[in-house]
Amino acid sequence: MRLSLCGYIVAGAFIVVGGALAADGQTVYTQDCAGCHQMMAPKTGDKAAWAPLIKTGTDAMTANVIKGKGMMPARGGHADLSDADIKAAVEYMESKSK
Numbered sequence: 135m136r137l138s139l140c141g142y143i144v145a146g147a148f149i150v151v152g153g154a155l156a157a158d159g160q161t162v163y164t165q166d167c168a169g170c171h172q173m174m175a176p177k178t179g180d181k182a183a184w185a186p187l188i189k190t191g192t193d194a195m196t197a198n199v200i201k202g203k204g205m206m207p208a209r210g211g212h213a214d215l216s217d218a219d220i221k222a223a224v225e226y227m228e229s230k231s232k
């Protein structure tokens with residue numbers, strides 16, 4: 135009984151810590167990426183535009199966002215975003231676009 139209760143507490147602590155570290159892709163996207171990607175190509179949700187990008191892989195796309203590409207400034211112009219934040223946002227955009 136004691137042991138299993140302990141397990142719950144440890145698991146709960148991990149969820150809290152995980153939540154603080156791993157960014158919420160949707161939040162990052164809404165705050166820092168949607169301004170462009172709701173109206174500018176590649177538009178979020180535009181399957182045809184995203185299909186070839188998704189094929190290159192999440193890591194390759196994340197790297198392009200981090201260093202900037204074309205009209206997109208490095209990190210989408212948000213230097214405060216960590217690599218993990220960017221990746222989470224890219225994964226969110228992918229999930230909405232395939």
Ligand code: HEC
Pocket residue numbers: 162163166167168169170171174175176187190194195196198199203204205206207209210211212215220223224227
């Ligand atoms: C200033 C407008 C702008 C903002 C802000 C912006 N993007 Fe972009 N993004 C673009 C444009 C324009 C492209 C197309 C670049 C090209 O192919 O020339 C692009 C391309 C991309 C791509 C495809 C990269 C590839 O591999 O070709 C991804 C993924 C992406 N953006 C994710 C994001 C994320 C995540 C954010 C928020 C952190 C973000 N963008 C913020 C304008 C923006």
